[in-house]
Amino acid sequence: MTDRTRKWARLALTAALLCITAFLSTDAQGRAFRPHHRSVIARPHAAVGANIRRVPGRHTLRVTRRDTRSDTGSTLASSSLEGIMVVQESTGNVVVSNNTTSLFNPASNVKVPTALWAVRTWGPDYRFTTEVSTDGTINADGALHGNLYVSGRYMLFGEKQGRQLARLLARMGITSVKGNLIVSPEFSMDLHSTGAAAGEKLMATLDPHHKTPGLRSESGLLPDGTPEVAIKGSVKVDAPPATAALLATHNAPPLKDILKIMLCHSDNNMAERFGAMLGGPAALRTFLIESIGIDASEVQLASTSGLFVNRLSPQAMMKILQAFEAELKAHQLSFTDLLAVAGVDDGTLRGRFSAVGQAGSVVGKTGTLPETDLGVSTLSGQFNTNSEGTFLFVIFHMHGDVHRFRARQNSFVTGFQKAHSGARPFVYTPILRRIEGENFWN
Incomplete structure (x- = not known):
């Protein structure tokens, strides 16, 4: 037997053992998996906890919940559903496959196609711009006689950026605005x-x-030293006139960094804002079908964040991961630039796969819905091994305790890495703190 033959024999044996282990890992009352011809289809735009409906020509999954306990914490209840798919990156070979065409609630894994959609639309280096302008003039006493316009749609513009603007206006000599504060609709x-x-x-x-002007401090400064800008008028909504003079510009971090924040912290509001900008859940579904090649029967979306009842098959999620990775590679980027690096990045994966030697070897996106569909937990992304390189993976769980599901996901990934000579961390320099510490005004 040649070295190459032995290598593939070991890989095939490992995959077989993992599948058998997953299939047999049940409680005493029944098996965890359902036959492939059974699937879950949700009503479009159904409310949280919607019932499962029968699809003509198919059996309906049993949705009664029997959450039996186990000392290991990773055994599935007989009513729980599981779908797993693992693909070796170097060859494209599927090495683990179970229930890959059945439909699951992907939870926040929906944020991955939303991020892919944004990168495909704008490019990873796109920057949202916020402009500050005026139709008035500044007097020697620091009064701006006219309106102050603020226009833009950077979703993370907040109090921090507002205080930075106050300091910027003070450096320009502006201490008061005699007109209105006018912001753009978006x-x-x-x-x-x-x-x-x-x-x-x-x-x-x-x-x-x-x-309450009487409360203004004599120094004109807030307790933290931020200058106050007294605004005489009120808030209006309108676009600035073409003749308005530009005072300052805020160039947001590049899109790839904003998406990194969204994906690491699984921010639903950010995902929904991106979705609204791009066209909403129906448009995202169309993008996945027409641009990524997802079978229309394997995707149903009620949100762009993963909230509510959505449906996606593990096979469809794998196609999304492969398309996302290809898109990033075209821009000389990798998954570590946008997805959470487990055990390293702050966020939903900070405390998982964090053991010495394993931290930094798993990059992915979590998903959790404790009540919807009787409990949903998902995990997908990429992990690295010492002997066989990197693998893309999708693990979908539904109908059960989310803590038990997470333990099972952790056990599966860790066991797979151990079977291939252990985990190998990716080369990665954390970027979240750098993003949060920068000032993007000019």
């Missing part, structure tokens, strides 16, 4: 508000006492 503050509501938040940041 202007956002702290993700949760746009338009007039966002304008009110910015007003409160620039001029905290504009409703």
Whole structure:
């Protein structure tokens, strides 16, 4: 037997053992998996915890929940559902496959195709720009006689950026605005508000006492040293006139860094804002079908964040991962540039796969819905091994305890790495803290 033959024999044996282990790992009352011809189809835009409906020509999955306990913490209840797919990157060979065409709730794994959609649309180095302008003039006493316009759609613009703007205006000699604060309709503050509501938040940041002028400090400074900008008028929503003079520009971090924040922390609001900018869940589904080649029967989306009832097969998720990786490689990027690096990056994977020697060897996206579909936990991405290189993986769980599901996912990935001479960390320099510490005004 040649070395090459022995190598593939060992890989095939490992895959077979993993599949057999997954199939036999059940409680005493029944097996964890359902036959391949059974699948779950959710009503489009169904509410949280929606019932499963029968599909003509198919059996309906049993949805009764029997959450039996186990000392190992990774054994599935008989009513739990599991889908797994593992592909070796160097060859494209599928080495583990179970229930890959069945439909699961992917939870926050939906943020991965949302991120892919954004990168494909704008490019990873695209920057959202916020412009500050005026139609007035600045007097020697520091009064801006006219309106102050703020326009842009950077979703992470918040109090920090507002205070930076106040300092910037003070350096220009502006201490008060005699007109209104006018923001564009898409202007956002702290993700949760746009338009007039966002304008009110910015007003409160620039001029905290504009409703009660008597409370203004004699020094004109807030307790942290931020200058106040007294605004006489009110908040309006409109676009700046073409003749407005530009005062300052905020160039947001590149899109790849914003997506890194969203994916590491699994931020639902960010994902929904991206989705709204790009066209919503229906448009995302069309993108996946027409541009990525996902079978229409294997994807149903009610959100672009993973909230509510969505449906995706492990096979479809694998295609998304492969398309995402190819897109990133075209820009000289890798998964570590956008997805969370387990045991290293802050966020949902900070405490997982963090053992000495394993930290930094798994890159991925989590998904958790404790109540929807009787409990959902998902994990997909990439892991590295010493002897066989990197693998793409998808693990979908539904109908059970999310903590048990996570333990099972951890056990599967760790066991797979051990079977291939252990984990091998990716070469990676953390970037989140650098992003948070930069000032993007000019």
